[in-house]
Amino acid sequence: MKKGGWLLLAGGMMVFIQACGGYHDLRKGWDSYKPSPLYQEYSRPTPVPSIPPDPTNQDFDQEVQKLQEKKRKWEEVLKTPEKENGFYRPNPTRFGVLLPAAKDPSWAAEILGKEFSLEDLEILAWLRNPGVNAAERNLRASLEAYSQVSNLDQIIRQYTAFTKTLMTGIGPMTGEGESMEWKFPFPGVLALKGQVVTQEVKAATERKAMAGRMALTQARQAYWNLLYTIRAQKITAEMLDLLIHLESAARTRYETGKTSFQDLIKVQIEREKMAEELKTIGEQQANWKVKILEILDLPPGTVVASPVHRVPSPEVPSLDGLYSVALEKRQELREMRAMIGKMERMIEMAENMIYPLYTLNLSLFPNETIAQTGTMRMKEPFPVRTPASTGAGLPRNPWYGTQDAYLRETRQRLAALREELKKAEAETISKVREAWFRLDRARREEALYNERVVVLSWAALEVSTRAYETGNVAFADVIMSYSGWLIDNLARELRRSEVGIAQAELEEVMGGSWK
Template sequence: MMRVRCRIRFLIAVGGLALGIPVAGCMQPGLVSWPAGSASVANSAGEEGPPARGRDPRVVPARLESAREREGPDRPEVSAAPLPPGGALEDEPRPSAVPGAMPLDACIRAALDGNATVRAARFNVEALRQRIPQVTALDDPILSNSIYPIPSVAPQYSLMGYMPYGALLAQQFPWCGTLRLRGLAAEKDVRIALFELAATELDAVAATKRAYHDLRYAERAEVLLIRNRKLASEFLEIARARYPTATASQPDVLRSEVAVTDIDREIEDNRAALADARAELARVMHADPEAELRTAPDLAVEGIPQPLDRLYQLALSARPDLQGRLAAIDRDEAAVALARKKAYPNVTLGVLYQDMEKTNAMTPQTAGGMPNVGLFVGMNLPVYRKKIAAGVCEAQARAAADRALYEAERDQSRRDIKALFALARSQQNVLAILRRSNLPAARQMLRLTASEYRSNVAGVDFLSVAAAWRDLLQVELQVARSEAELGKTIASLERGVGVQLNDSPPPAAAGGGPRP
């Protein structure tokens, strides 16, 4: 299965700003998001995006860009330790291509395209993007009208006349820089939502890989159990053929029948696990739960990346959870500056119009009857300084809280990476021991014992054959389970780091890299 390491680059242009958020991933070219692409959100200035009217929701499809185009200088190199030889079991029948089998990359594509949680995160990005033009716009202007239909109780001016109508049009203007800070804070919210989208996509990819490995183990276990049932049936026929000649006892026949029954019971249990694994993979992919999903036969178990300190560096630069915390800190800095702006007044400018007429004027001889036009200026008085200071302190406390949350997220990521790395190493070592020692020995033991039992060698009864046969079956199942668990652990480790681990990145390119 060809893999191409990719980095997610989210582009959003708002208010003349372009925000680039690199989050790495992996998959073949043309996939949807991590590891399949990037979510691009358009702005109102004509950048890439859907039209203002028409399709709703207006979320731009994700786009994939090569890691060689998006690589930054802070991206450390990670190499993979190869697995020991013997990846495929000797004498194990290789599964043939099954109709309807889906490779892992295809399942990831389907999950990122249809997973409801991922789609919800995309809608959240679009919703926050639409908030930017709202917070950067002025408040609606105020238009007031005054009508005085009764001249005797209406404003009368000896030199101007009777005023039956008056109007006021006013517009409030925040203090200098307030709208810019509002837009900056909204842009940071969009940036945070983009990182949340990347984290959601990583969760979907990791869940897909884990479900895929569970399904693959259940399928391999079914193949092993069916093959061993045929072997148990063969031993049963041998015991039944020897029983009339007194070369086999009745307990041997009964033990053979029980062995076949035990295999049948294990096959039924495995079918239940197979159905559960298919249902879980269908849930992650947002597919029909009744679909007969099957895994590809050529899935290889990847090696463990090393060294550990490189994984820590990758997590700091690429894990979207950490980058989202940094974006929250940036947003809080804008919120602190915005809270300080409340210490300055907002200015209101307006235009006055007063209609005048001689008719019904108290002194029509002196009334001019000319309309009046004037200007209006007003402002609020920020005199409650304690309230303003409390707002600044609140914003500063939120910024301090987000810094502490970033440190907590960083510590948690290091802990998860170390624990998963140690677990993967242990699983790889166990798998190597099973392949190198236990599996060849169990096969050789069954081969010799079965040959002697078929040849009716004295002292070799069915108990010896059954013990060797069950030992081999358990070892084969342990190998299949160990491979599945190792694949699931590596998937969780990739989620903790934020990138595909077993592809060496290209040399660092010139330009700005992710924030450390």
């Protein structure tokens, strides 16, 4: 048994030693293995030739980048409204201070709750007026058209890329060179689409400027009218005090038998009328405060304090230089010019897509001579008809482009719009003349009342009052002098407000400041 066990152990050891030696040789051979030279030559990677970019695609991508750049620039302008080169350019520092009021009504109410300036009211109107905000939303909506210009073209490009190597007749034939046929996409049409969108954005920008112009003019009118009612209320209160003093003098004279009871009754009637007029002016003042709340989109009940008293600028511009400025700056004219530019580009785009090229395509020879000749050809190697098309992938239109009804209609509308522009320019000249006349008249009348009429009225009132107390003047003359003083003072303040209103209306007609 011992001898047999040792033999088995020795045999197992010999088998194990041989197995280990074989595995070592196998691993060594595996690590040092090399395929045959034939296989190495076959599996060697070959250099892939670079595919030159399609010039048509390069032009298309460049046009898309230009459109994106235009959209980005317009968006940058909207981010800084205080720098817009339009109807209104506020103080950037003050604009930044009041900017939170655009979203926070309480901030705007705090500004109006104390004495506010015309500049603050203008900025708040520009930030909070619903008409301005609606026009800005429409402008942003117009900017989104830039992203839609190339959408259809991009879809067709993807379709062409997926099918040009799979479907017969799609893309250039393999041969010595590229096909001489026009290929889709057509960057010229894309550029025209981008220009159409740009003109529409320009028109939307002018409409936004018109909305802001209207809001600012309404705010300025409300400011000057509110300022007038405050001054009129003060003057009427002074007139009421004077009538009370006159009533006291008339009562004293009546008690001494120097005047009749009729004179006392007349002065009491004038006093009652003046007290009622004072209430009416107070209600008018409340009306203009509510108008300011409407312009600023603030809730009813918001406290509106008195505006800071100011005197409008006495400057009246020369009429000769206003016409050219108005024809250049007026937003209605600029909007119409933008719409004319849009329509012109739409016509050009339609002509590109409908009209045939300058050539009849009789000499165009695609690179299809080998694959499309002989008895097995699928189509004629040479053109046998003259389709009015601008490129592969675009619809082929029959030969009626020169008499297309849509183009004729659009051309007539374009001509009509140009005539409307001429009419609007003539109306602008007339409106500028009328607005300048109102400003000039208000300024002359304000100077007349301020420098001469009011001074003389006060002198007449003092003289007549003293003369009545001594019994040298009739009561009717005294009442007339009091009424004249009141009317002249109110007229002076009214003319001052009319100067400010006329300046605002002149800037509205011109589309900007004349300075």
